[in-house]
Amino acid sequence: MLTPLRIFTAPNRLRLLLLLVCSFLAQQAAATHIVGGELDLQYQSGSTYRITLNLYFDALNGNPGALDQDLTVSIFEKGSNRRLQNVVLPLSTNTFVAYTNPACTQPSLVTRSLVYSRLVELPASIYNSAGGYYAVVERCCRNNGINNIVLPGNAGQTFYLEFPAVVRNGQPFVNSTPRIFPPLSDYACRGDLFYYNFSGQDADKDSLVYELVTPLNGSSDPADPKPVVAAPAPYSSINWNPGLGTLNQIPGAPTLSIGRFTGRLEVRPTQIGLFVFGIKCSEYRKGEKIGEVRRDFQLKVLNCPSNIPPEMVVLMPNAPRAYQPSRDTLRLQPNADRCVRLRFTDPNPTSRLTLSLNPVNFTGPLPTFASITQGLVRAPGAPDTLVSQLCFPACLDTKGKVFFVDVIVADDGCALPKRDTVRVAFTSAPVPNGAPRITTTANPLPLRARPGDLVTFDVAVTDPENDPITLTLAGRGFQAAAVGAQLTQGISGNQVQGRFSWRVPCPTTNQRLFEFELVATGSPCAERQATTIVIPVQVEYNNRPPTLTSDFPAALSAEPIVIRRVLGGFFEATLEGLDADTDQLTLTAAGNNFDLAAAGMSFVPTNGAGRATGIFRWEPNCDQTTLATPLEVTFQLREATCVPVGQQRTVRFEVASADTLTFLPPNIFTPNTDGTNDFFELRDLPPNFCNAEFSDIKIFNRWGKQVYTSTSRNFRWDGSNMPAGAYYYLIVYTDKRRYKGNVTIAR
Incomplete structure (x- = not known):
């Protein structure tokens, strides 16, 4: 049968061209070149959390039109896959991921970090399911050049995390997902060991466990690269190329692995290419898994120039021979040499070497490099071998146990430094140390003082080994600062010198003995050593009341003294106050509801310590008859002491009429x-x-x-x-x- 002849007219050719262009544009839009990423959920306060998507994007091969200004995260209930909410996450930052060693930068590998973030409410009235919840973002597509999965350009990525209910047993259950893995911009070299620290941190101090997983593909594809909302679980996985799988994601000898508890990623790749891999970090609280975070990422493997590792030799103290890790143990004594010499080199030309330490089975003070920590070898004008010194702290005390420290030399090779490590075993006994000594000028004890007195003495503190010292002041049974005691101090040479000062206040209780503690503390080898002395101060206070006398006539009964005078005369009296304790005395005179001057009265006091006098004068006049009646004046003697006992006299003054005869009219x-x-x-x-x-x-x-x-x-x-x-x-x-x-x- 003959096939009909198909004739393409101009309009038909135009339609075909448009169809091809649209198909090409659709493929270009799908080819977003996602490198990887992960979701993150952090507690803020109340029922508020911040949900964040960290998305890593191929800055060289990615389609700029696929740099989304927002992405939508969907939250589901795990047990039922019921959708609870969709949250649009706006793009907040767009930055480049830095290389560990910028000198190793490859122009063929540039990664962007895109961060999408928003606050979200997770109320306890809704998020209370014991089975927990999961959050998902779906986006297509991955790099076309990925070498370990089938049809990578058509493969999507599902960003996924799980979190528990926000309430448990009627109480708030606060949890933030682990913030895992710094982003990776480094590449690996074929045949060389590649390592990277992907360990994370958890705000709740939950236990973290790492494992390899197959990356999720989900429902996004080139036809629908950015779904409006994510679909519920389950999610399909990417398809590995033949011979690869979850536990063999990157061809290598050994293949890719991750430390279950350390998060250390390692692989010695055997093929060049671009390889995607997946990691899951699960968090446990009290032995129960409460959530997980997944990250997909990719590793580029290149052919790199040959790099021979550097070499490290540790020399025994006071001996020319090299330390043998399998045989030797350094035994560091208090008064012996506590340093070892280091010799390190690199066979490669123009290598920059760096020393570092890694304690293996202990924490606390580390040895220090007494000279250089880095240097250049095998370059013009540079030596072939560098020499340094490692010294162990005098305070280091292994308490008879054998400690191990790795002494590491690393070069500046690419993609990652080559290293040589010598593990040094050692024991160490600390240098003996004496307690601080305190001397004062406080003498004799107890110090005796009265309220108002200023008590001062000097303090000097020394330490036999000239360790740093702190000097503090405290009170026994009271706060030194609360009663006004102060200790000013400074450093003079290898001494701490101070001055104690205390203005003795009036007693507010029956306490009369105040014991001040001076504590000198040294912390040699992080072990507190303290010396305490006590300075007692006896406060002497026994107040005797003052006396007030005058030449006013004595009063009859309890009534005020009454002074009567006619117009045209005057009255004058002298008052005297005495105090056996020689407290400061003050004499005053005040009219009861009237001004003395307005009533023709004056009072001139002479106040002093232990004695006060005053002269009162009154000149009667008619104006006084218009003032308050009666004219009563209160004379008061006050003493300046803690519990004053006052004395006073009240005198009434009356203006008498000149008519003193009895009015007897005739009848x-x-x-x-x-x-x-x-x-x-x-x-x-x-x-x-x-x-x-x-x-x-x-x-x-x-x-x-x-x-x-x-x-x-x-x-x-x-x-x-x-x-x-x-x-x-x-x-x-x-x-x-x-x-x-x-x-x-x-x-």
Whole structure:
């Protein structure tokens, strides 16, 4: 059968071209060249967490259009695969991953670190399933040049982590996932051992366990490289090339491995190429697995120039022969030589060598390199062999056990340094050490002081071995700073010198003996040695009350002393206070609700230690009658001491009228014009006094009818032709004083 002839017209050719272009663009969009990455979930506070995606991207071969500005993480319940929320993570940083040794940088290997991050709420009312949860981001595609998986350009990556419920047994269960592995930008050399520390850190101090896993592919593919949301589990894995698998991910002798508890990655690759690998880090709390984090990454293997490892020789102390790790043990004594010599070289030309140490079975003070730690060999002007010295601390004490330390020399070869290691076994006894010594000028003891006294003495501290010393001050049963005691100190030569000072305060309790502790502490070999001395200070305080005397007249009973004076005179008195304890005395005088000067009063004190005097003077005047009544002045003697006992006197001052005679008005008169007793008049009326002046007189008959009135204190009433009988009078002064009486008219 003949095949129909297909004729392509111009429009048909155009449609075919557009189809081919669209297919090519779709493949280009899918080829994102993802290197690897991992998810991270960190607790913040309350129910708030931060979820982060670290994505590593091939900066040379990757499609710039695939540098996403955001990616979506989906969170599911493990037991049911129920979707709980989708969270859009915005791109927060875009940086390059640095090489361990920048000198080994290869232009064919450049990696970007893309970080997507956002805060997310995980409330206990929702995230309480005992089976836990998982978070997922799906994205395609991997590098086309990967050599250990099938169709790498079509393979996606599933970023995956697991985390527990945020509440357990009704209580908050806080957990952050482990932050694992620094990003890897280094390459490996075929035939050389490649190693890298992928160990992580956990904020909750959970135990971490590492293992190799097959990377996850998931549901993303070139047709749907960036799903709107991730699909629930299970997730498909990538397909290994024949002969490879989870425990044989990179061709090598040995193949790729990772330390179960150390996270140290090792492989000696036997083929060049680009190889993807997967690692899982599980976290355990109290023996129970509570979460995991997966990371996918890739390792590039290159043919590298030949690099012969450097060589290290450790020479025995005071002997020319080399240390033999399988036979020798250094036994370091307190007063013997504690240093060994090191000779190291490299057969390669122009090699820069670096020394380092790794303690194997101990922690604490490490030996130190007493001379060089690095240098150049086999270069023009450089030696063929370098010499250094390793010295063990005088404080190092192995307590009879054998410790091991690796002395390492490394070159600057690529991709990673070649090394030579000598493991040195040793025992060490520390140098004997004496305790610090304290001397003071405090003498004799106990020191004796009164409140207000300043107690001072000097302190000097020395150490037999001139170890660093700290000097502290404390109180027995009290805080030294709380009572105002201070210790100032400084260093003079190999001494610590200080001065103690204490202004003795007033006692607030019955405590009279204060014991101050001076503690000198040295820490030789990280072992505390202390010397303590006690300085007792006896506070002497027994207060006797002061006495107050004056030439005021003695008071009768408990009533105040009363001083009366008429206008035109004055009163003066002297007061004296004495104190047997010679405390500072102060005499004061104060009017009760009035000002002394306004009342014509003054007080001049002379205060001092143990004695105080004062002179009081009063000049009565009419203005004082308008002030508060009565005029009472309080004289007070105060002492400056811890528990003062005051003394006081209260004196009342009164302005007396000049009228000291008894007012006896007549009670009868005879208005019969015989010239004798014809008028009712009061020649002995109380005189006018300040604001008390005569106002008027009114006279009334027996029925209360007013029959006479006058405003003149010199009045004369002739009876006004009133019938004989009794009449009543009322005399009023301007200060409201009243005088009442009766008078009889006799005819």
